[in-house]
Amino acid sequence: MISFENVAYSYGGGELLSDITLRLAPGSFHFLTGPSGAGKTTFLKLCYAELLPSSGRVTLFDSEVRSLTRDAVAMTRRRIGVVHQDCQFLDHLTLSANVSLPLTVAGRPEAPRDLADLLAWVGLDRLAGSLPPQLSGGERQRAALARAIIMGPDVILADEPTGNLDWEMSLRLLTLLVELNRMGKTVLVATHDLNLIRQAKSQIAARVLRIAKRRIQLAGADL
Amino acid sequence: MKRLFAPTTADSVVPPSGHTAWLTSFTAGAMTFLAVFALALAMASGRLAERWAGALERTATVRLSAPPEQIAQQEQAVLDLLATTPGIAAARPLTTDEQRRLLEPWFGPDLPVDALPLPRLIEITEDGSGYDSEGLRLRLAAEAPGAVLDDHTRWRRPLAVAADRLRLLGWLSIGLIGLTMAAMITLAANAALAANAQVIGVLRLVGARDSYIARAFVRRFTLRALAGAGAGAVLGLAGVAVLPSADQAGGFLTGLGFQGAGWLLPLVLPPVAGLVAFAATRAAAFRKLKELN
Incomplete structure (x- = not known):
């Protein structure tokens, strides 16, 4: 589904990621940990072709990212739902319009019932007509998750999704991600919140990847 | 073109922008207003050149003293x-x-x-x-x-050449006005795209193609230019219409205007302005989207 083969990534200042080889299998649940600035966000961006590797091969759904045209990248992103810590919305559109944005840009008809069900699932059904600036941090994160999954993507990537949330809200978001994984979605969550990882491992067979010294390693079982 | 005029969902994903909208409409209007006068100049010069050139070819005089x-x-x-x-x-x-x-x-x-x-x-x-x-x-x-042939060439040929050059200048002015409008609209489109970088980022994240994103901007700028140019053409035509008529004074400047079906020619300018805006915005949008990657 997503595979890295001897991938390195360099910014102007030097190499941030080096010699990364891994494969995210369909239906798997991975956490990605590491200190701030270690390259977690960069790794996620490589996963949805926002960045291209300096060397090595990144393959998304059997296509090498360098061979993808700009249109093909857009089509690939429709199969990958992304949730950022500072999730951004179109502030002039309502919450429901923002959540259904992936359907809008794909030219797919929006089913009001499905949208309502999705908003109810993330607990935002009563805020469907609200504008994004009116939402709290937790509501924005859940809205971002709803937007990320409305197209029924194969992969969900979340970058510090609980960074701005309290523990209760973090658990609620984690529960939603676990439910999605049980539906067969591949989930990769970048976080430095070890309590969240422990909580998840108590519910599902999540694997933990750790970025250290520019490389990604499989973390020990002590988490 | 049909897709250009049909309201699309792409429109709504880009927030309405203030000063670029006004700038685009104003630029298109002002440029079309000037283009109407340049067109009137070109047409009047053309008529004059043809009349003088025709007279040159047809008659001459022998003066006998x-x-x-x-x-x-x-x-x-x-x-x-x-x-x-x-x-x-x-x-x-x-x-x-x-x-x-x-x-x-x-x-x-x-x-x-x-x-x-x-x-x-x-x-x-x-x-x-x-x-x-x-x-x-x-x-x-x-x-x-005692007979001297005066074939009018000596004094009419320079006038005919001057009128012909004036006609050329008129068309050249229209071309320059079009290029200036394209440049201004490109700047406005670039400003709008840069101001909406976050919107573009969100659209990219959810799988929007460049053509989808560009369409929202292209349609908006084209329609603004079309509306502005329409107003400019109407004002320009009104301006030309209130000039003194050639019949009253008979001079060249008072003959500046359109005749017959020529009055319909300025109506071509708004669609041309729309096409210029379409091409300029489309090129700017795709270029900017590649830069923003």
């Missing part, structure tokens, strides 16, 4: 000569009344033409194939020493 006792003999000699000259369809002496009318603007209607020692004028009409003016001059000098 001779002592009174020889004037009739030389006039007949000139007419005989002209009758046998290839390229000349007809030749006839101007009547006294015609000469009076020619002089009337300078000397008034009561000029005693008969009492004045005016030269005799013979009007020549070409047959279309043209005649050898130099050869005719030489033959006139031999047959009627």
